Amino acid sequence: xxxxxxxxxxxxxxxxxxxxxxxxxxxxxxxxxxxxxxxxxxxxxxxxxxxxxxxxxxxxxxxxxxxxxxxxxxxxxxxxxxxxxxxxxxxxxxxxxxxxxxxxxxxxxxxxxxxxxxxxxxxxxxxxxxxxxxxxxxxxxxxxxxxxxxxxxxxxxxxxxxxxxxxxxxxxxxxxxxxxxxxxxxxxxxxxxxxxxxxxxxxxxxxxxxxxxxxxxxxxxxxxxxxxxxxxxxxxxxxxxxxxxxxxxxxxxxxxxxxxxxxxxxxxxxxxxxxxxxxxxxxxxxxxxxxxxxxxxxxxxxxxxxxxxxxxxxxxxxxxxxxxxxxxxxxxxxxxxxxxxxxxxxxxxxxxxxxxxxxxxxxxxxxxxxxxxxxxxxxxxxxxxxxxxxxxxxxxxxxxxxxxxxxxxxxxxxxxxxxxxxxxxxxxxxxxxxxxxxxxxxxxxxxxxxxxxxxxxxxxxxxxxxxxxxxxxxxxxxxxxxxx
Amino acid sequence: xxxxxxxxxxxxxxxxxxxxxxxxxxxxxxxxxxxxxxxxxxxxxxxxxxxxxxxxxxxxxxxxxxxxxxxxxxxxxxxxxxxxxxxxxxxxxxxxxxxxxxxxxxxxxxxxxxxxxxxxxxxxxxxxxxxxxxxxxxxxxxxxxxxxxxxxxxxxxxxxxxxxxxxxxxxxxxxxxxxxxxxxxxxxxxxxxxxxxxxxxxxxxxxxxxxxxxxxxxxxxxxxxxxxxxxxxxxxxxxxxxxxxxxxxxxxxxxxxxxxxxxxxxxxxxxxxxxxxxxxxxxxxxxxxxxxxxxxxxxxxxxxxxxxxxxxxxxxxxxxxxxxxxxxxxxxxxxxxxxxxxxxxxxxxxxxxxxxxxxxxxxxxxxxxxxxxxxxxxxxxxxxxxxxxxxxxxxxxxxxxxxxxxxxxxxxxxxxxxxxxxxxxxxxxxxxxxxxxxxxxxxxxxxxxxxx
Numbered sequence: 051x052x053x054x055x056x057x058x059x060x061x062x063x064x065x066x067x068x069x070x071x072x073x074x075x076x077x078x079x080x081x082x083x084x085x086x087x088x089x090x091x092x093x094x095x096x097x098x099x100x101x102x103x104x105x106x107x108x109x110x111x112x113x114x115x116x117x118x119x120x121x122x123x124x125x126x127x128x129x130x131x132x133x134x135x136x137x138x139x140x141x142x143x144x145x146x147x148x149x150x151x152x153x154x155x156x157x158x159x160x161x162x163x164x165x166x167x168x169x170x171x172x173x174x175x176x177x178x179x180x181x182x183x184x185x186x187x188x189x190x191x192x193x194x195x196x197x198x199x200x201x202x203x204x205x206x207x208x209x210x211x212x213x214x215x216x217x218x219x220x221x222x223x224x225x226x227x228x229x230x231x232x233x234x235x236x237x238x239x240x241x242x243x244x245x246x247x248x249x250x251x252x253x254x255x256x257x258x259x260x261x262x263x264x265x266x267x268x269x270x271x272x273x274x275x276x277x278x279x280x281x282x283x284x285x286x287x288x289x290x291x292x293x294x295x296x297x298x299x300x301x302x303x304x305x306x307x308x309x310x311x312x313x314x315x316x317x318x319x320x321x322x323x324x325x326x327x328x329x330x331x332x333x334x335x336x337x338x339x340x341x342x343x344x345x346x347x348x349x350x351x352x353x354x355x356x357x358x359x360x361x362x363x364x365x366x367x368x369x370x371x372x373x374x375x376x377x378x379x380x381x382x383x384x385x386x387x388x389x390x391x392x393x394x395x396x397x398x399x400x401x402x403x404x405x406x407x408x409x410x411x412x413x414x415x416x417x418x419x420x421x422x423x424x425x426x427x428x429x430x431x432x433x434x435x436x437x438x439x440x441x442x443x444x445x446x447x448x449x450x451x452x453x454x455x456x457x458x459x460x461x462x463x464x465x466x467x468x469x470x471x472x473x474x475x476x477x478x479x480x481x482x483x484x485x486x487x488x489x490x491x492x493x494x495x496x497x498x499x500x501x502x503x504x505x506x507x508x509x510x511x512x513x514x515x516x517x518x519x520x521x522x523x524x525x526x527x528x529x530x531x532x533x534x
Numbered sequence: 535x536x537x538x539x540x541x542x543x544x545x546x547x548x549x550x551x552x553x554x555x556x557x558x559x560x561x562x563x564x565x566x567x568x569x570x571x572x573x574x575x576x577x578x579x580x581x582x583x584x585x586x587x588x589x590x591x592x593x594x595x596x597x598x599x600x601x602x603x604x605x606x607x608x609x610x611x612x613x614x615x616x617x618x619x620x621x622x623x624x625x626x627x628x629x630x631x632x633x634x635x636x637x638x639x640x641x642x643x644x645x646x647x648x649x650x651x652x653x654x655x656x657x658x659x660x661x662x663x664x665x666x667x668x669x670x671x672x673x674x675x676x677x678x679x680x681x682x683x684x685x686x687x688x689x690x691x692x693x694x695x696x697x698x699x700x701x702x703x704x705x706x707x708x709x710x711x712x713x714x715x716x717x718x719x720x721x722x723x724x725x726x727x728x729x730x731x732x733x734x735x736x737x738x739x740x741x742x743x744x745x746x747x748x749x750x751x752x753x754x755x756x757x758x759x760x761x762x763x764x765x766x767x768x769x770x771x772x773x774x775x776x777x778x779x780x781x782x783x784x785x786x787x788x789x790x791x792x793x794x795x796x797x798x799x800x801x802x803x804x805x806x807x808x809x810x811x812x813x814x815x816x817x818x819x820x821x822x823x824x825x826x827x828x829x830x831x832x833x834x835x836x837x838x839x840x841x842x843x844x845x846x847x848x849x850x851x852x853x854x855x856x857x858x859x860x861x862x863x864x865x866x867x868x869x870x871x872x873x874x875x876x877x878x879x880x881x882x883x884x885x886x887x888x889x890x891x892x893x894x895x896x897x898x899x900x901x902x903x904x905x906x907x908x909x910x911x912x913x914x915x916x917x918x919x920x921x922x923x924x925x926x927x928x929x930x931x932x933x934x935x936x937x938x939x940x941x942x943x944x945x946x947x948x949x950x951x952x953x954x955x956x957x958x959x960x961x962x963x964x965x966x967x968x969x970x971x972x973x974x975x976x977x978x979x980x981x982x983x984x985x986x
Contacts, residue, residue, distance in 0.1 A: 100877070103625060103626075106798075109626075109627040109629065110625060110626040110627045111599070111626060111627070111629065112599040112600060112601060112626050112879055113599075113600045113601075113622045113623070113625040113626050114600065114601045114602065114622075114877065114878065114879075115600075115602045115603075115618065115619075115622060116602060116603040116604070116876070116877045117603070117604055117605075117606065117615070118588075118603075118604075118605055119605070119606060120605070129577070129579070130577065130578045130579055130580070130581075131579070131580050131581075132580075132581045132582075133580060133581065133582040133583075133584075134582070134583055134584050135584045135586075136584065136585070137586060137587060137588075137605040137606075147584070150583050150584075153581060154578070154581055187625045191625065209799065210798065210799055212798065246798070246799050246800065246920075248799070253799055253800075253804075253920050253921070254920060254921065255799075255800050255918075255920045296768050296946075296948070296982050296983075296984040297768035297984055297985070297986065298768075298985075298986050327574065327683070327685065328683055329683055329685055329720055329728070329730070331727070331728060407584065407586070409580060409582065443915055443916075444914070444915040445914065445915075446913045446914050446915070446927070448730065448913070450720055450728040450729075450730040451727045451728045451729065451730070451943075453913070453927075453929075453943055453944055454913075454927075455913040455914030455916070455926070455927030455946070456914060457914050457915045457916035457925065474921075474923055475916060475918050475923055475925065476916065476925050476948065477914050477916040477925045477926065477927055477946050477948070479914075479927045479944050479945065479946045479984065480944060481944060527765070527944060527945075527946060527984050527985060527986070528946075528984060529916065529925045529926075529927070529946025529947070529948050529982075529984040530925070530948060530982070530984065531948045531949065531982045533768065533769070533770070533982065
């Protein structure tokens with residue numbers, strides 16, 4: 051496939067050529083969807099192709115490919131939605147689905163003819179090189195073999211290496227009853243390595259990986275060896291780890307992956323569906339101080355080639371950089387069409403869904419904190435006794451009150467301003483607003499995570515990015531076993 | 535429109551793959567109609583209805599494996615899909631352990647005695663569904679004046695069919711239904727913090743579903759009970775898991791007791807079969823053959839007859855859950871535990887996981903605890919299957935002198951799972967089912983609680 055000069059038009063052409071979905075068919079389906087008096091209707095066409103090759107213990111274990119296509123049809127009436135989908139893009143199947151979604155309307159007339167206008171793409175945030183899905187299998191196998199060798203060469207205790215290379219190509223087309231038709235062609239790739247270190251009876255495993263919305267050029271930036279050595283390093287490090295402390299201590303979050311803190315601690319609470327319903331702890335707090343004045347947080351779907359980036363959201367709105375918190379003051383929420391209408395603001399391009407089988411929700415894209423004035427050494431040096439967290443396996447938040455938990459995979463003790471012993475995996479527990487009010491130093495070394503995060507909300511998964519500079523939180527509960 | 539009956543699709547995929555040179559192959563196909571009604575503050579928030587079909591094909595030729603999935607069943611596309619799957623298998627390395635189940639392991643009976651299907655779900659009208667969800671939410675909102683908001687109530691059902699066919703002549707299908715109802719209630723605490731709680735029921739039949747008002751009242755009660763929650767002290771105390779949380783703990787343990795974790799070296803249970811790890815109160819089994827539960831099935835994802843497997847018997851670790859591949863790798867026999875979706879290879883896991891009940895009434899376990907923590911919520915992912923290190927965020931209640939003293943939030947419990955199982959010193963008689971798992975109240979004699 052050629053470089054994606056205009057992914058929006060390319061998507062429209064794809065569905066027209068392959069399934070006969072032209073402007074007449076779209077207009078007719080939208081008309082069916084609104085036949086019972088809905089306010090607004092939208093068709094979300096999707097064709098997604100996924101491939102993966104897995105290496106296990108020096109052998110290619112299996113190769114996999116899956117293709118899924120379909121259309122999700124949404125009809126909005128007030129704050130209520132009717133939703134239906136079908137995997138068959140056959141005209142009759144789509145007509146039936148439109149009729150099912152239409153039932154949310156409370157009676158009314160079929161609209162007059164709907165005029166649709168395809169919209170071109172503004173700019174693409176994705177890589178332009180050859181897609182991984184188009185790369186020959188032998189090339190992918192070679193990348194996996196390189197990872198295997200590098201992990202084993204890193205340390206003699208590495209007894210097993212598993213690695214996976216995965217690619218996705220998703221073509222979407224959003225057609226709305228206000229006439230707009232916009233599409234996108236979204237690449238996504240990922241490279242993961244698991245390393246097992248065995249010393250006597252002691253086994254430790256570590257996983258790492260990365261990727262984004264780009265193709266083979268990812269491996270120019272992060273080689274398979276880089277990823278493999280990182281997994282091996284973390285597994286070996288755990289062999290010498292000591293029990294983490296229990297109780298409240300100062301916590302330094304390293305730049306990059308620690309952005310999961312922001313994602314969990316405040317990001318979800320700023321998704322406007324919860325605020326529309328009054329079920330978020332950030333409800334009715336715009337303009338108020340919700341964090342230390344060192345804290346500025348943005349959600350930015352336009353970061354080049356990042357896993358969380360999208361050109362248009364799944365409602366067809368252009369994406370952008372949205373400021374959520376500025377100098378500690380809450381500036382705005384992340385909106386989909388329904389919440390934007392409810393609050394009387396412009397959509398923020400944050401309407402996302404896992405697939406055509408799922409209704410839209412406001413979601414994060416790449417969420418990160420902007421750098422501050424300190425150096426990382428100053429931040430670490432300021433801590434008499436605490437912990438330094440580098441990477442995490444995941445986190446979870448209670449959106450209603452902001453209580454969160456996240457789990458470290460690489461963390462260290464800080465003693466007298468210096469990083470010392472590595473810690474066994476443990477949890478950080480806290481409350482979003484409280485933790486952000488305790489951010490007492492922010493360093494100048496911002497980094498975005500390499501693409502490995504997937505966010506789950508109400509059973510729907512979407513790829514995201516997270517980012518943070520080195521930050522000091524003056525006190526947070528650490529869930530270790532060492533009572534000191 | 536294309537043919538979409540799952541058994542026909544699975545059989546056709548196998549036939550086409552054999553015609554294209556596949557040595558061994560099997561196909562799993564699903565179809566289901568899902569219907570969801572979501573109500574919030576009495577109004578309809580969402581109506582979702584759709585019918586879905588999908589198929590996954592596994593091809594093994596010369597020990598080389600590929601797995602592909604599709605939902606495009608038009609004849610030309612389907613034929614091309616099968617051809618591509620057969621071709622894709624060339625990429626992987628030969629593996630002597632890859633292969634279909636031996637013919638004598640394959641199931642012969644259907645799932646008739648398992649009570650997996652309820653016709654009443656087919657005929658449940660949209661208006662009745664809306665009424666049930668409304669009644670559930672209303673019961674929560676009216677339960678207590680301190681319940682101030684709701685995330686709504688949702689009723690979902692699925693009517694579906696699962697089919698499996700393979701190149702050894704196996705071809706079988708079974709219909710299955712499921713229905714679930716849930717709601718989430720919110721209360722406002724004095725400091726402005728919101729306290730929320732959720733409750734649900736998930737069953738195969740409408741008759742077994744908990745009545746809507748009861749679900750609503752439980753959710754509301756649990757939200758109100760959390761009002762005034764504070765942080766716990768950091769100390770080592772007994773920790774009591776209420777049944778739903780004990781089921782989560784059993785799930786973490788079962789995840790380590792799979793052939794997949796074993797051959798990867800990624801489980802603390804490796805090499806410990808036959809060893810007494812838990813206390814004599816710990817008996818954990820997996821039983822796909824128990825009737826009418828969410829994980830019940832006549833055969834597993836490879837067609838092997840589903841049967842009960844004991845993981846822990848009075849504390850002794852009895853062994854792992856295997857599918858065919860992991861069993862062959864570890865020189866064991868499959869336990870009929872292959873889980874399978876359309877996009878990936880089978881892998882072993884529990885179907886219906888049961889932490890067997892003890893004899894002590896749950897109230898007595900609390901009354902018998904001088905100081906401790908009763909856990910009613912678990913958060914986060916702090917569990918390392920390779921080492922068994924366990925660290926989870928928790929909510930619940932502090933216990934003093936055998937009585938609930940105050941609700942607790944933002945706490946964490948930590949330990950390692952082997953010691954936790956060894957330290958189980960009380961197991962309740964209150965076995966409770968939650969979808970595909972069941973557990974009673976379980977007390978661990980001592981864990982580290984982190985708070986302030």
